[in-house]
Amino acid sequence: MLGEKLRELREAIGLLQREVAADLQVDTAYISKMEHNEKPVSRTHLKKLSKLYGISESDLIPIWLADKVLQLVENEKFSVEALEMALNKVKQK
Amino acid sequence: MLGEKLRELREAIGLLQREVAADLQVDTAYISKMEHNEKPVSRTHLKKLSKLYGISESDLIPIWLADKVLQLVENEKFSVEALEMALNKVKQK
DNA sequence: TTTATATTTGACCTTTAAAGGACAAGACCA
DNA sequence: TGGTCTTGTCCTTTAAAGGTCAAATATAAA
Numbered sequence: 368m369l370g371e372k373l374r375e376l377r378e379a380i381g382l383l384q385r386e387v388a389a390d391l392q393v394d395t396a397y398i399s400k401m402e403h404n405e406k407p408v409s410r411t412h413l414k415k416l417s418k419l420y421g422i423s424e425s426d427l428i429p430i431w432l433a434d435k436v437l438q439l440v441e442n443e444k445f446s447v448e449a450l451e452m453a454l455n456k457v458k459q460k
Numbered sequence: 461m462l463g464e465k466l467r468e469l470r471e472a473i474g475l476l477q478r479e480v481a482a483d484l485q486v487d488t489a490y491i492s493k494m495e496h497n498e499k500p501v502s503r504t505h506l507k508k509l510s511k512l513y514g515i516s517e518s519d520l521i522p523i524w525l526a527d528k529v530l531q532l533v534e535n536e537k538f539s540v541e542a543l544e545m546a547l548n549k550v551k552q553k
Numbered sequence: 554t555t556t557a558t559a560t561t562t563g564a565c566c567t568t569t570a571a572a573g574g575a576c577a578a579g580a581c582c583a
Numbered sequence: 584t585g586g587t588c589t590t591g592t593c594c595t596t597t598a599a600a601g602g603t604c605a606a607a608t609a610t611a612a613a
Contacts, residue, residue, distance in 0.1 A: 399588060439532060564604090568602100572595100581588075
């Protein structure tokens, strides 16, 4: 989910991976992998990307976090039950 | 959550931490920490514990997984949004 | 009030796995 | 061809897992 979103945002403003890579000071391969969900996106990278793409970080964080949650529960038989329990806990607080 | 549950189950059948530790072949300190949520419970330990406590593993896994999810989203501002997104994704599949 | 047993806590250690990343080679346009 | 992007392999560093041990604390019972 996040990877696709990052790609859309980048393309929407016509930036090349090369340019994004320069801004984050990493390899273009790294950007490519982020956009393909093959590498996790760190929070500091997320911040830089949101700034670069002219979007609020708050719009990206839920997606970013949801991705991490999904990765944690993927292939788990009781993912729905677990997520529902977790959601209840978080809401009641 | 899981720690408390493990403690209840153990006490319900009158086992000492020492005895559980012997079964899992670990230190009693380790059991104590599991019951205080200070150490994660591995899946293989979870399996042994459920057997020892005479409960189905399926009853423990959702709690176990929910705990891991909660730990992942704790201190996060958008935990509710993220969990709801994740839940939708998982349900639609 | 000792004493023994059960549990807890903190400090420490080793091993494993993930994060974070580079590089080269190949694919894909155009 | 030239530039963009992708993919696989490799590497190093960091952090978590998975423990142990000793000492401190509680608890019950003699």
